[in-house]
Amino acid sequence: MATVQGADVVIVGAGxxxxAAAWRLASLGADVALLDRAEVASGASGVNAGMVDAPGWGRPDEHPDLETTLKMGSWELYQRVHLEEGEPIGFRRSGSVAAIATEAEWELAKATVDAARARGQEAELLSSAELRSLEPEASPLLLGARWSPLAAQADPAEATRALARLAARAGARVLEGHAVVHLRPRGEGFVVATELGELHCGALVLAAGAWLGPLAHLLGVDVGVVAVRGQMWATAPLPPRLFSTFSAMESPLAWATAPIEAGTPPQLTHDGGVRRARHLYGRQNRTGEVIVGGDRQLAPADLVPTADPAGIAENRAQAVEVLPFLDGAPATRTWAGLMPFSLDGRPFLGRLPGPGRLFVAGGLASSGFNRGPMAGWLVADLVAGRPVPPCLSEAEPSGRVRERNPSGRVQERDQERNR
Ligand SMILES: Cc1cc2nc3c(=O)[nH]c(=O)nc-3n(C[C@H](O)[C@H](O)[C@H](O)COP(=O)(O)OP(=O)(O)OC[C@H]3O[C@@H](n4cnc5c(N)ncnc54)[C@H](O)[C@@H]3O)c2cc1C
Known part of the structure; x- marks a missing residue:
């Protein structure tokens, strides 16, 4: 190993x-190294749809739950980056429509709108005519839509690069092309070995997205995060036709009523190779392309993801049902990425039990662009010993990770013993 350097905190994964964690920690005065095996935003953060849901903070006299905190905190951070930090990221408060095609979908949408309003959050049900007054291209056959007025969109790769630039500006070292190949404890801290040298650190943050599992294995820990392939397609650039982000209520209904297979994460479109739900989301981006996605299938973490043409065709058919003009707008490019899904559906945000200052920030599934900035920010606050909101306990890793013994077999970690 050539170089030996030091840092207060090493963060692995520049998604x-x-x-965001690096920006926060560097702003707090820590000496931070942010490592990625490739470039900043080379994982899911660079290829996602850029949709940012924002339900509203809810009643001021109630503590927001983790979902609300991550979404609204991130929404505020994106606005800060775009409006105050001199980093235009294409942030636009566009609102979001979720198309309703059946009575059962209407009932589910109504229940979620009622629940949101009871919490003091913002959501509405739109009739078919109201939907088309917002989105004239929506199919007249739809019954209406669930409308989220605060929802937004941003350019995902630009936003991620902007966060890394802000981290660098605050003093963080952003080290691209540094693949972590080995990790070992050293006192309270760790030695992080890459093919280019070693770094010693006082605290280590694992933020490697869909590769969190293999990375944590380097320290003998089994974190229940698996890779799920998401895929998208885009039309050629078109004149402005769509204003909000869009989705469909079909998959939330399917997932609300279908049982979850043991050992697989919730909210996948496929069970093995068999489709169990159609899923749809998208927006028109700043270049004019309409970008659309849907399928979510388990994949090996070492997969170089490419889109499955059959899934793209199915997704296109559903998109045309919701937005008929897309029938005349074929896919001109497709792509795929790996999302970090946790097996229990909850993120992993916190310190791992056991010796050493080892933290994990991940498992944000299909809404990690939406929730990621605040997730990184809160884990950074934990690392820095700052107060964090009580809702972070919803993502506590203790009791959810397993330790691998030297034989490679996995055993439950006793969180109390290791505290
Ligand atoms: C097609 C698609 C559409 C999506 N649409 C949306 C959306 O509209 N809204 C939304 O909120 N979310 C969306 N998501 C999900 C979202 O992109 C992810 O949840 C989020 O980007 C995860 O961020 P991350 O920082 O945890 O991981 P990543 O962005 O994947 O970053 C992890 C990084 O770790 C690095 N790394 C891995 N192993 C090592 C190692 N050994 N050494 C060094 N570096 C390593 C990787 O190179 C990578 O850059 C979508 C995802 C996909 C694939």
């Missing part, structure tokens, strides 16, 4: 989560 939206790691970059």
């Amino acid at each position: 939206v989560v790691g970059a």
